[in-house]
Amino acid sequence: MSPVAIQGYYLSRSNPLSPLYVETTVRLTRLGVQDTVDFLIDTGADMTCLHPQDAARLGVSYDRIQPMGSVTSVGVGGPLEYYREEATLIFRDQDDTELLFYCHIHISLSPAVAELPSLLGRDFLNRCSLLADNPENQVLITPANTISGVILPA
Amino acid sequence: MPIRKYDRAEQVAEANRIREEFERGLAANNKTTEELLDDLRQFSEDCQYLGYNWDALLKRFPDLWVAVYRAEVIGTAPTQQALIKQVSDQGIRPGKVAMKFLNTNPPLLVV
Numbered sequence: 001m002s003p004v005a006i007q008g009y010y011l012s013r014s015n016p017l018s019p020l021y022v023e024t025t026v027r028l029t030r031l032g033v034q035d036t037v038d039f040l041i042d043t044g045a046d047m048t049c050l051h052p053q054d055a056a057r058l059g060v061s062y063d064r065i066q067p068m069g070s071v072t073s074v075g076v077g078g079p080l081e082y083y084r085e086e087a088t089l090i091f092r093d094q095d096d097t098e099l100l101f102y103c104h105i106h107i108s109l110s111p112a113v114a115e116l117p118s119l120l121g122r123d124f125l126n127r128c129s130l131l132a133d134n135p136e137n138q139v140l141i142t143p144a145n146t147i148s149g150v151i152l153p154a
Numbered sequence: 155m156p157i158r159k160y161d162r163a164e165q166v167a168e169a170n171r172i173r174e175e176f177e178r179g180l181a182a183n184n185k186t187t188e189e190l191l192d193d194l195r196q197f198s199e200d201c202q203y204l205g206y207n208w209d210a211l212l213k214r215f216p217d218l219w220v221a222v223y224r225a226e227v228i229g230t231a232p233t234q235q236a237l238i239k240q241v242s243d244q245g246i247r248p249g250k251v252a253m254k255f256l257n258t259n260p261p262l263l264v265v
Contacts, residue, residue: 009201009205010205011205012205014209023194023201024194025190025193027176027179029179032182033249034179034183035249035250036194036250038197053253056234056238056248057238057248057249057251059248088172090190092195096191096195098190098191100172100173102168102172145165147165148166148169149173150169150172150173152165152169153160
């Protein structure tokens with residue numbers, strides 16, 4: 001049996017610097033939010049982050065997330081405050097079945113990251129092998145260990 | 155900090171916990187797994203539509219936010235807030251719609 005794989009994509013075929021994306025449904029357990037997000041695949045990010053442009057689509061606002069407390073991150077643009085929320089990311093594999101990833105997602109509503117897409121970080125990616133083949137226009141994420149459709153540490 | 159290895163029984167228990175929470179969430183949202191995956195498939199197609207048509211859309215709607223739903227542009231606006239309102243006014247939940255800013259002068263993305 002071949003391993004399950006999630007298909008991503010290159011945003012633009014004409015841009016030689018095109019970033020890689022993959023879509024998920026994000027469920028924020030405490031907030032009762034469940035909707036789709038297009039994540040930038042970012043091997044440079046420690047953690048998976050939800051940024052303002054997607055938070056706005058999902059209806060996540062400061063007054064709903066602040067009670068959970070914050071953590072400070074260090075990025076290229078300097079320190080930034082993020083709020084942690086329990087989340088389940090629901091992917092669709094190539095056989096059209098769901099794959100679940102439980103995590104603490106880091107949410108920032110700061111204008112400093114307003115132009116940045118949401119990031120799929122190494123908390124997820126290090127559980128997978130990643131094929132990024134720009135000449136063949138193929139992006140494949142293959143989790144190393146799944147039990148009952150749940151992506152777990154290898 | 156040493157990395158703790160989870161044994162098989164612990165992994166199965168964790169998988170069951172996550173799976174049960176997923177099923178509870180589906181019930182709370184009155185959705186079936188098929189409906190959820192259909193929404194995700196549609197969203198993926200819309201995101202890829204945006205990507206594959208990026209250059210044409212950029213020419214047509216420079217420096218505007220654009221919303222794509224079911225492989226159609228359903229709105230454009232100078233701000234995302236205005237676009238979310240446009241989408242909502244059409245009775246479509248913004249969280250199901252692919253939205254991007256068509257920036258004619260994109261910043262160098264270093265993340």
